[in-house]
Amino acid sequence: MIPLRQFILEAYPGYSVSSFPDISVNGLECDSRKVQKGFVFIAVKGKKLDGDAFIQEAVSKGAVAIVSEDTTPAKDFSLPWILVRDSRDAVLRLSQVFYANPSKDLKIVGVTGTNGKTTTTYLLEHLLLKKGLRPGVIGTVNYRYAGKEIPAAETTPGPLQLQRIFSEMKQAHCSHALMEVSSHALDQNRTGGVHFSAAIFTNLTRDHLDYHVTMENYFEAKSKLFSGLSEETSAIINHDDEWGMKLASKTLAKKWTFGLKDGADFQAVNLRYAHDGAGFELKFEGKKIAVHLPLIGAHNVYNALGAIAAFYSLGFSVGEACAFLSDFKGVPGRLESVRAGQDFAVVVDFAHTPDGLENVLRSLKNHPNGKLILVFGCGGDRDRVKRPQMASIAAKYADRIFVTSDNPRSEDPKAIAAEICGGFPQDFKKYAVVIDRRKAIRQALLEARTGDMVLLAGKGHERSQIIGNESIPFSDREEVERVLVGR
Numbered sequence: 001m002i003p004l005r006q007f008i009l010e011a012y013p014g015y016s017v018s019s020f021p022d023i024s025v026n027g028l029e030c031d032s033r034k035v036q037k038g039f040v041f042i043a044v045k046g047k048k049l050d051g052d053a054f055i056q057e058a059v060s061k062g063a064v065a066i067v068s069e070d071t072t073p074a075k076d077f078s079l080p081w082i083l084v085r086d087s088r089d090a091v092l093r094l095s096q097v098f099y100a101n102p103s104k105d106l107k108i109v110g111v112t113g114t115n116g117k118t119t120t121t122y123l124l125e126h127l128l129l130k131k132g133l134r135p136g137v138i139g140t141v142n143y144r145y146a147g148k149e150i151p152a153a154e155t156t157p158g159p160l161q162l163q164r165i166f167s168e169m170k171q172a173h174c175s176h177a178l179m180e181v182s183s184h185a186l187d188q189n190r191t192g193g194v195h196f197s198a199a200i201f202t203n204l205t206r207d208h209l210d211y212h213v214t215m216e217n218y219f220e221a222k223s224k225l226f227s228g229l230s231e232e233t234s235a236i237i238n239h240d241d242e243w244g245m246k247l248a249s250k251t252l253a254k255k256w257t258f259g260l261k262d263g264a265d266f267q268a269v270n271l272r273y274a275h276d277g278a279g280f281e282l283k284f285e286g287k288k289i290a291v292h293l294p295l296i297g298a299h300n301v302y303n304a305l306g307a308i309a310a311f312y313s314l315g316f317s318v319g320e321a322c323a324f325l326s327d328f329k330g331v332p333g334r335l336e337s338v339r340a341g342q343d344f345a346v347v348v349d350f351a352h353t354p355d356g357l358e359n360v361l362r363s364l365k366n367h368p369n370g371k372l373i374l375v376f377g378c379g380g381d382r383d384r385v386k387r388p389q390m391a392s393i394a395a396k397y398a399d400r401i402f403v404t405s406d407n408p409r410s411e412d413p414k415a416i417a418a419e420i421c422g423g424f425p426q427d428f429k430k431y432a433v434v435i436d437r438r439k440a441i442r443q444a445l446l447e448a449r450t451g452d453m454v455l456l457a458g459k460g461h462e463r464s465q466i467i468g469n470e471s472i473p474f475s476d477r478e479e480v481e482r483v484l485v486g487r
Contacts (some may be wrong), residue, residue: 001026002057004065007040008082011093020080028098030091030160037062042094044070044087051087067094075225088189090157095163096193097276102166102429106136106174109310110191112225113202113238115356116303117155117180119295120200123307124178130324131316138162138179140350141332141461143316156185159192166194166426176314183208183221191225198234198313199225199253200306204243204306205355211384219243229253233311236306239264243444256313259299260304266309266318268301273363282308282322289322296335333460336361338477340484344370344452346445346477349459352406354389357457361397369451371399375444377437378416378456380466388418388423394431395424397453400447401431404440406419406458407466437465441479456480 005017013419021486024424026038027280035041041058043051043066050293052070059066065080067090073081076190084090109124111117118140128135136145138157143165150165156179157165177381181199212218222243226235227250235251238244239259248255265284268291272279273324277294285305293304295396312463330336337338338346347364351357365372374394378387394401405413405422417433434440441456443483448454456476459465 001038004040005082007094007097009096010097011090012082012084015082020065023466025064025098028094028160029058030087030158031056032061035061035063038080039066040065040094042087042091043068043070044091048435055063060265065121071251072106092159092189092192095160099163099167101178101193101195102163102170103193105170106166106177107197107314108166108177108179108194109314110179110194110196110199110225110431111202111306112181112183112186112199112204112222114207114353115351116202116299116306118350119123119300119303119331120202120306121178121180123304123328124310124327126328127307127311127316127324128176128178128322131320133175135176135178136172136174138165138177140180145169145174155180155182155443156190159190161188162194181225184211186224187212187221196225196229196233198236198310199229200236200310201226201238201241201244201247202302202306202357203238205353206382206386206389207353209385210381219246223247223250226251226253234310236313237248238302238306239267240302254313256309258309259302264305264381266305266312268305271298271301272434273297282318284318288468289319291322292326294326294328295330297359299359299363300335331461333477336460336477338480338484340481342445342448342484343450344448344454345458346448346454346484348456348460348480350462351376351457352459354393356394357390358397360455360457361393364453364455365397368427370449371452372397373402373444373448373452373454374398374457375401375402375404375437375440375455377404377408377413378420379407380409380411380413380416382409384419387419391420391423392425395428399430400444402440402444403431403433404437405435405467406437407467409466410468437474437476440481442477442483445480445483 005027028034030042031046041063067082069087072230111120125135140155142152231252235253236256239257240261257264267283268280270281281288311321315385333350336348349360370487403417435472460474463475464471
């Protein structure tokens, strides 16, 4: 709890609080449904909803003060009314004050980029756990710390939930917080006020252009994480990515680069790929260290290099990092194998961008003795340009393709499939359109023969299918298991 007057003055020095009653603030909320007795309610003006419309609901649930951009509260309104210019900025300021700015007491590593964020955070979490430390993670799969897991509604939560999670991590004696930082979050300043110790840039390829419109805007959003770093922090940048090299000039932080090409500070050389992972030598400061990574594909070598570089930037040994990677257990929904006694391989992966799909297909193409069978779709209400691009990539690598639904949202899934199929080469016949994802998975599995590889791409760890405004329970992995055991 914190006195209301102190609470407002710490967030807004010089604000007139003399007329406010001597009461304590028990909580802070911008969702009126979650307000409890003693809470301050922030009426956020959004694109679709205006928080001012929910003030009375917040009051009825026990709010003791209102924060709003509206200058005209009702005449008979008796609670303290805190007028602000920007309600979103108010959420940022007030949440930092209420939770006592907990990110200052954690070593926070932000990971941004189109692909590889989740795997990189899992790898770095593994390295820190092997050192006996207590990292927390905020990302696409879930938010987790000290044995607690919270389902992730979005990759990077808003500032109020973010500060609350950091506070809980601090109370749980976490040493580090590893967080995926999305371009949407950076553009909307959700991470404003977070004290980052390091940031990792994985890569930048086509995605989210329904929101950012251009690749330049997308890059500028990503670069905000690095332009906000101080000289005492570290920036870990993909040396082989053209956008990464542009990023290097935008930060004051100590820079460490990683990649497969000459000139990277952390360079992987003498790469060897096998069905159970990748082997390489890490070239760093004139030395070479052998590494066995139990993940397949060159893209995962990049993810491992980023994690090693971040581990080093936090003050730990590169040699230890290389040794620790050998028993990494993998990431849910990222090239995740599904076994139920069948004589062919089934892999579930989150790949949902052209670059992500090509990385996974290229990795798997080298392994099956038989056909490579692909099931994929594209999300509705998202960048439409990538739909034919992904079809073109699929045709390049897969022997058999099932085009299906993947979170169609408000769009007609048949129309999405038609746009995807427009990217197949002329006279290409190795595909079928099966709109129902459950049926597409079943058909792909029934066609598979000994030695084949079936890839279900796009949904990975997700446990729902978004159709219209409904979120319907659905898991690729569970569907595979249901078919393979005959349920």
